[in-house]
Amino acid sequence: MNLGPHADFIVAAYAVTAFVVAVMVAWVVLDHATLRRVLGELEDQGVTRRSRREETP
Structure with a gap:
């Protein structure tokens, strides 16, 4: 799986979300x-x- 040039950001976003x-x-x-x-x-x-x-009648 190739996340491209933004792989660091994507992985960090998932990690922060999982932590939160x-x-x-x-x-x-x-x-x-x-x-x-x-x-x-x-x-x-x-x-x-x-x-x-x-309840009392």
Whole structure:
């Protein structure tokens, strides 16, 4: 595969894109873990989510 005279730019663009996507995925995974921990701590304290409240007629 010949990328021509712009091969360095093309490879660098793909590398930067892959790096940015990997960082964003890691950020989401870490944020998810943090929020689950915080939510667990709040539920341990007795705080409930409104979506879990039972409706009373």
